[in-house]
Every structure is written in C-alpha cells, then in structure tokens.
Amino acid sequence: MHNFRDLDVWTKAMKLCKTFYRVSADFPKDELFGLTSQARRSLYSxxxxxxxxxxxxxxxxxxxxxxxxxxxxxxxETQLLIAYDLGFLKDNDFNLIYSEIKYIQNMLAKLKQKINTQTF
Known part of the structure; x- marks a missing residue:
C-alpha cells in the first residue's frame, strides 16, 4: 500500500477539482445536470x-x-473542450485548467510507468 496523500499527482488533481468547481459554478443553470455534472464527476474520479x-x-x-x-x-479534457467551445469558460480559466489537466495526465503516465518497472 502507498500513502496517496504523499503523491504529487493526487495533490494536483485535488487542487484542480477545487478550481473547476469554482469556475463551473458560473456555467448555465440548465447544464447543472448535464455537462457541469459530468465534467465534475470525471474530474473527481x-x-x-x-x-x-x-x-x-x-x-x-x-x-x-x-x-x-x-x-x-x-x-x-473532452468535456472541458466542449465547455470552452460553448463559451462557458473564459480564456484564462480554460488555459489554466487545460494546462493543469495535461500536466496531470503526464504525471499519471509517468507514475504508472514507474510502478510497472520497479517497486517504490
């Protein structure tokens, strides 16, 4: 077993969840049970x-x-792109969140590679 709280990727993902929850609060209310909910669920997953x-x-x-x-x-990432294309996100919010999710994807891939090749 590993302590997930010690993993930088977990910490970054938690921080991104908080950021996206704040930003998505401004999404159209008719999207609350659609794109907003689905994006939040995939993110906190x-x-x-x-x-x-x-x-x-x-x-x-x-x-x-x-x-x-x-x-x-x-x-x-796909839901984020849809939200941006629909005009639900400001450019600066989109750019920040997009760069963070790409960074997290890279961290996940590297961690997966690391645990598949050695014990840590």
Missing part, C-alpha cells in the same frame, strides 16, 4: 481512483486504478 489504487495490495492493482484515473482525465 481522478484523485479518487489514485487513492483507491494506492490502497490496494499490489503494484498491478495500483497500475489498474491509475489507468482508470488517466481515462477519466481524458474524459474530463
């Missing part, structure tokens, strides 16, 4: 799956949950 995987017994199990977190990150 990232740190949730990192934490769940870290609590598993083997590196293979941890790697599996990192795969799920990575998939959720791409799902969120």
């Amino acid at each position: 990232i740190p949730s799956n990192i934490a769940e995987g870290a609590g598993r017994d083997t590196s293979n199990q941890f790697s599996h949950f990192l795969n799920i977190a990575l998939g959720s990150s791409f799902e969120f």
Whole structure:
C-alpha cells in the first residue's frame, strides 16, 4: 500500500477539482445536470481512483486504478473542450485548467510507468 496523500499527482488533481468547481459554478443553470455534472464527476474520479489504487495490495492493482484515473482525465479534457467551445469558460480559466489537466495526465503516465518497472 502507498500513502496517496504523499503523491504529487493526487495533490494536483485535488487542487484542480477545487478550481473547476469554482469556475463551473458560473456555467448555465440548465447544464447543472448535464455537462457541469459530468465534467465534475470525471474530474473527481481522478484523485479518487489514485487513492483507491494506492490502497490496494499490489503494484498491478495500483497500475489498474491509475489507468482508470488517466481515462477519466481524458474524459474530463473532452468535456472541458466542449465547455470552452460553448463559451462557458473564459480564456484564462480554460488555459489554466487545460494546462493543469495535461500536466496531470503526464504525471499519471509517468507514475504508472514507474510502478510497472520497479517497486517504490
């Protein structure tokens, strides 16, 4: 088992959740149960799956949950692009969130590679 709170990628994902929750509060109210909800769910799935995987017994199990977190990150990226294309996000908010999700994706891929090649 690993302590998920010690993982930088978990910390960054948690921070991004808070940022997106604040920004998405300004989305149209008729999107509350549509795009807003779906984007939030895919985003908080990232740190949730990192934490769940870290609590598993083997590196293979941890790697599996990192795969799920990575998939959720791409799902969120798509929803972020849709929200931006629909004009729900200001340029500066979009640029900040987009750069953060790309960074988190990179961190997840590197962590997955690391646990697949060695024990830490």
